[in-house]
């Protein structure tokens with residue numbers, strides 16, 4: 001059984017509670033006894049929540065909507081887990097930057113003491129629109145005078161379990177290059193939510209920019225593949241994709257992107273693909289121009305092997321349910 005150390009109860013405004021990480025933050029805040037007001041957009045599907053959790057309908061994209069919903073209320077901490085769902089440049093600037101800025105403006109007026117932001121470790125080497133949008137908000141938060149924890153996680157488990165069904169279907173595991181170009185220490189959604197709630201409870205010890213990974217060691221995509229094949233007791237089989245393919249396709253599109261938004265967005269997605277195929281999700285050591293696996297902070301208990309086993313079990317439950325249907 002997990003022992004939870006009791007801290008003073010906080011009044012928390014949670015934004016993005018309908019998302020993958022936000023849902024887990026909500027559950028963890030509840031488990032630790034905090035008062036939760038979850039702000040969701042009116043047409044959003046509300047997450048499962050305990051009866052004590054209050055839902056507030058408002059549109060963070062519109063400052064007037066936020067002001068109408070929040071002015072006169074009291075919160076100790078704001079936790080923002082919002083992020084663009086599409087990853088396009090336009091949406092990232094609207095959500096990761098502008099909507100968060102609206103939240104910060106209202107939080108400042110309300111006298112909120114601390115702001116916990118879900119960001120991403122990849123902003124340390126920014127090349128993509130969504131990274132610049134996140135960084136610009138991080139800078140606004142850091143300059144605001146409000147206490148802050150900018151949580152920059154490494155990879156999420158959902159980003160590395162996507163190939164389980166491919167392998168089950170007998171298809172090869174896809175790796176970029178030789179499969180050793182990148183490495184990561186993924187963090188589970190539960191451990192990340194716990195870390196974010198630690199920031200709520202102990203803001204003094206979690207002040208500033210906080211890169212955070214799960215338990216090590218850092219593994220490459222090839223090592224993830226080996227682990228999965230071992231767990232599935234299947235003969236390893238890989239397909240190697242040259243990461244340069246993304247660059248070639250994006251350069252071919254570049255001269256035409258002014259013609260349509262769709263082409264422009266496709267070119268950005270190709271750049272995103274190239275980034276993740278070639279950059280590690282680990283702490284960047286700018287002095288030595290290398291990723292620092294050892295120096296990437298670790299938190300939590302769930303290892304990548306635990307997460308794979310859980311994902312394989314979840315997957316087989318889905319398989320069984322589908323087989324029962326047909």
Ligand SMILES: NC(=O)c1ccc[n+]([C@@H]2O[C@H](COP(=O)([O-])OP(=O)(O)OC[C@H]3O[C@@H](n4cnc5c(N)ncnc54)[C@H](OP(=O)(O)O)[C@@H]3O)[C@@H](O)[C@H]2O)c1
Nearest residue numbers: 016017018019020021022044082083120153154155156159
């Ligand atoms: N995937 C990875 O490996 C990884 C690693 C490190 C960091 N990250 C970072 O983690 C974040 C993504 O977290 P996640 O997977 O939990 O995201 P998610 O599941 O896509 O959830 C996004 C949340 O933002 C809300 N949202 C999006 N657009 C909105 C808008 N226009 N107005 C109001 N709310 C809006 C969504 O609300 P609705 O339900 O209403 O849409 C949802 O609650 C990103 O910042 C990403 O960069 C990801």
